[in-house]
Amino acid sequence: MRDVAAEAGVSFKTVSRVVNGEGGVSPKLVTKVEAAVAQLGYRPDQRARLLRRSISAPTTIGFVLVDVANIFFSNLLRGIEEVAMSRQCLVLAGSTEGVVERERQLVETFVERRVAGLIVVSWGAAADTLRSEVMRGTPVVFVDAEPEIPDLDIDVVRSDHRAGAIAATRHLLAHGHTDVAYFGDDPAIFSARLRLAGFRWAMADAGLSVGSEREVTGSHSHQEWTDIIDRYLASTLLPTAIFTAQNFVTLGAVRALHHRGLRDVIAHVGFDDIDLADAVTPGVSLVPQDPRDLGRRAALQLFRRLDGELGPAVRQIIASEVIARGSGEIRATT
Amino acid sequence: MRDVAAEAGVSFKTVSRVVNGEGGVSPKLVTKVEAAVAQLGYRPDQRARLLRRSISAPTTIGFVLVDVANIFFSNLLRGIEEVAMSRQCLVLAGSTEGVVERERQLVETFVERRVAGLIVVSWGAAADTLRSEVMRGTPVVFVDAEPEIPDLDIDVVRSDHRAGAIAATRHLLAHGHTDVAYFGDDPAIFSARLRLAGFRWAMADAGLSVGSEREVTGSHSHQEWTDIIDRYLASTLLPTAIFTAQNFVTLGAVRALHHRGLRDVIAHVGFDDIDLADAVTPGVSLVPQDPRDLGRRAALQLFRRLDGELGPAVRQIIASEVIARGSGEIRATT
């Protein structure tokens, strides 16, 4: 800015005025300054600018997610970005990779950058930091997961994991199955816990008991899930139906069922959408989520708070139903 | 910081020392300050900190991409993030959605935030801004695309789009096909242009001519591609093989081939990996890319420059071969 002022032969205050289009500057000087700006390739330093500015429109929001490479989270990010962009706001995103400690680190890093607001797929690991930030007035929205944090009431946007799992399980029961196996993420994960709970509830509600060998959980890539389910299907006493509670698990199951030649034998319903669900044979029946929409909703809620909306925390729990495509409608063979 | 100093009853310089772990502070004061920090939930403002700091480790890099919701770009981002994280660096990412003008906007916004470096999937739209930034010493790496910008020599990391397309086309030719249709992204896109060029070259090299009705291009979602290819397959004079030059196009083609009952009739090779490529029947033969690896390479190259490495621009052009899974090995029926 100093250089530009020197180049244009004016005080740097005048440069500031031109750059900000404040007016009250003679056209002659404006031209001069603009020429200098262009020549030196000058771009104002937003950090310094925001440092001094008292009230400023939000310029950056932070998004803590688990893994951008997972299509669920990348669509969540896309939805958030879409809303943020329309408000001239950037999104700082960071993956925790499921490492609980990284959630706290990322939240702290974002806070130190003075993001205007935070959207977090939280395990509750950043509870203390989030609490002090919320006290200070930084809005926070939880998305996908809804950790219980004492003394902290936070807006949340998520799918109704439990109801979705119940719908999926009942869909299988309705087709005559009584021996259903569950494959899902580590129950330490909020959404996975609720989906497992939904599965158990629906089975119990139908008067069916579920052996522990019918619940396989853990956090794995879809390649790993392919192997795990493939081995499971090689064992004796096969279930007549399976419920896979997450997109990676569903991908693994489709591969394994195809590999074992059981795709027309064992019924299968998944949670989360996958590409080509309608192109494989049979089509994969599943309970879809719309992550992009969830992201949009979370961001809109965040901006509402940034715009000054007060009031108690808002919970948006989005329900979803089974889309029947074939795999979930295979009847039990008795 | 002022409040913390008051709370602890020391000068704010002492607080600064404690927060930065500079040492040379009596244990008694350290304890006091730490208590005050904890009580007030104080977090240093990185923006102010970086403003004053003369030499500082890179803290943020910017990544301009086309669409995070596309699995190719989200994996690119993941690879970049992985490397950035290991250097305590955050990634600001923004989607252009294919709008050329947004590339310039995003680059400028990032520059104004004083990102340490930039990784760009560029159309060349931000040429002027990039040039002045590079002059100023901000390292830039192009990934996936390699626009020609006069007077600007920039590091690039990308797949060998042309060679991959040639390999895919020849794979089909080797199975007896002479009538191959091409479906791909808008040739205004760098990678799409090179893939189309590769297809044409391979056909011409084999002495085959390609009618204009055998080249279908445009930027569409995979739902749209499904419809486009589905309609194409309903017309007369079907090709005996198709080459789909991008992941969305490949997804659309698989759906359309299945829908039309032509999946065992028309040979198909794609560019880019897709989920379930090995689970559909027949498996989808394709030329994979490893976007996460491309992202890692781009970020490593950027950090090398940030670490002070000089020298001419480095071009990493990654080759790839056809993975045969069935769809590409269907022989031409004469």
Added chain:
DNA sequence: CTGAAAGCGCTTACAG
């Protein structure tokens, strides 16, 4: 071991 001064690049009041 601790503090008062100057400055990072800008903006927000105040004068002229």
Added chain:
DNA sequence: CTGAAAGCGCTTACAG
């Protein structure tokens, strides 16, 4: 219409 001063929240020299 233009500029000299003070300050945003911090750090980097310099004193005591």
